[in-house]
Amino acid sequence: MANAKRPGEFELIRRYFAPLAAGTPAALGLGDDAAILSPRAGQDLVVTADALVAGIHFLPDDPPDQIARKMLRVNLSDLAAKGATPLGYLMTCAFDGRVDEPWLASFCAGLAADQTAFGIGLLGGDTVATPGPLTLSVTAMGEVPAGRALRRNAAQTGDLVFVSGTLGDSALGLKRLRGKLAALSAEEGIFLIDRYRLPQPRLKLGRALMEAGLAKAALDISDGLLADLGHIGEQSNLAAKIESARLPLSPAAARALQDDPVLIAEIAAGGDDYELLFTAPSSAQAPIAALGQRLDLRLTPIGRMIESAGSHPGAVRLLDEKGREIALERRGWQHF
Ligand code: ADP
Numbered sequence: 001m002a003n004a005k006r007p008g009e010f011e012l013i014r015r016y017f018a019p020l021a022a023g024t025p026a027a028l029g030l031g032d033d034a035a036i037l038s039p040r041a042g043q044d045l046v047v048t049a050d051a052l053v054a055g056i057h058f059l060p061d062d063p064p065d066q067i068a069r070k071m072l073r074v075n076l077s078d079l080a081a082k083g084a085t086p087l088g089y090l091m092t093c094a095f096d097g098r099v100d101e102p103w104l105a106s107f108c109a110g111l112a113a114d115q116t117a118f119g120i121g122l123l124g125g126d127t128v129a130t131p132g133p134l135t136l137s138v139t140a141m142g143e144v145p146a147g148r149a150l151r152r153n154a155a156q157t158g159d160l161v162f163v164s165g166t167l168g169d170s171a172l173g174l175k176r177l178r179g180k181l182a183a184l185s186a187e188e189g190i191f192l193i194d195r196y197r198l199p200q201p202r203l204k205l206g207r208a209l210m211e212a213g214l215a216k217a218a219l220d221i222s223d224g225l226l227a228d229l230g231h232i233g234e235q236s237n238l239a240a241k242i243e244s245a246r247l248p249l250s251p252a253a254a255r256a257l258q259d260d261p262v263l264i265a266e267i268a269a270g271g272d273d274y275e276l277l278f279t280a281p282s283s284a285q286a287p288i289a290a291l292g293q294r295l296d297l298r299l300t301p302i303g304r305m306i307e308s309a310g311s312h313p314g315a316v317r318l319l320d321e322k323g324r325e326i327a328l329e330r331r332g333w334q335h336f
């Protein structure tokens, strides 16, 4: 599809994307049909894809550099959940008519910044035009010592459930972007919006949990705490209970919740947190606390894995201070 505001397909790839592949010899300068990688001996390749659609995963007017960084980071977060070290990524772009040269320049600057931050390079991809909304997809690759990748299916009865960082910031940031949560200060609003736009993939944590063998099951929270803990439960054939009072909150989220207790739904089920959720036996509590100190990252025990008898595998109960269940209408994000 011709577009006067941007160069043709091959010129676009040469000018904007090839520089992002300059540091990855496997990409062959984006001048060939495919990238060629040599997996290292003793390592498993970990591969994951995530698509982002304008109007669903980001707002069409979001800054392009932040769209690019979020796209990379949600994929890196999946690698973190496996304990993997990122190697590189493929990127498929379906550009709508609004994508012009300034948009491309900002988008690629965002990619370049995070390539440097996370030590990865572009390996290849595809570029097409779409009559629909701008759609982007990344396939990220990483490596992990053979057989050592963290999995969702290894939780055991009695395991503590831990979460990294703080919960709910991103979902509350999106609310703030949409003009809600007006009682929060400008700084609190900016903090939450930044957490929505720029997730922090917990790569160091994932790698350390894998290396030390501290975690039983792990995943990254993208759909929401309750839904994602449900995924660990289903895969491990267990249920779980969570104490709402233990959920780690940023000062901004804590204030929002104090003003409006129904926001517990955003915090427990809002999604887009990109924190790691993992289970570990009680005996691992001290080494996990030490790891949190070393990484300067909050690692909070929030509940336990329990037998699913009496409920169903994947059932997750959110309890208040008195042990009563907090019923939520929506447990997490589902596309359809
Ligand atoms: P083909 O038609 O053989 O599938 P393309 O013309 O689509 O190849 O792509 C040419 C080269 O440019 C390939 O190396 C491909 O990986 C790279 N490429 C195309 N689009 C992108 C993109 N969005 N990001 C990274 N590399 C891309």
Ligand code: MG
Residues within 6 Å of the ligand: 032, 033
């Ligand atoms: Mg080809």
